[in-house]
Amino acid sequence: MHRHPSKWRRLVASRPAACKGSPDTDPEVHYRRKDGTDFWASVFVSPVTDKNGDVVQNFVSFVDLTKHKRAQARDDMLINELNHRVKNTLAIVQSIVWQALHARQAARIDRADEFHVAGRHIDR
Numbered sequence: 001m002h003r004h005p006s007k008w009r010r011l012v013a014s015r016p017a018a019c020k021g022s023p024d025t026d027p028e029v030h031y032r033r034k035d036g037t038d039f040w041a042s043v044f045v046s047p048v049t050d051k052n053g054d055v056v057q058n059f060v061s062f063v064d065l066t067k068h069k070r071a072q073a074r075d076d077m078l079i080n081e082l083n084h085r086v087k088n089t090l091a092i093v094q095s096i097v098w099q100a101l102h103a104r105q106a107a108r109i110d111r112a113d114e115f116h117v118a119g120r121h122i123d124r
Helices: 005-014 066-117
Strands: 028-032 038-049 055-064
Touching: 038 066
Parallel strands: none
Antiparallel strands: 028 038, 038 055
């Protein structure tokens, strides 16, 4: 994997907690391999100290998250599709209910008109 030094310095500067070995930070970074393919990695930087406690170097570990990111994208697409289908189903149900209520009101109006024509008045 090829990484430009200035990009590495920016990563370290933007993720100081990761560079202090904090276990609650696990920045995800998008990388490009030498062959041009992209991948996502989780980066953890752990300081290596000498006997005085001074940081002499950092141990950096990467976990390739490409499969996880692809699965997450697929899951997001499936959830969006499910949401779309649920909205369509609810729209159909709403339309059926509206048509049923509209037809029922129209039938009541027709009956009321029939009763008025016949000279009768019925309160409902």
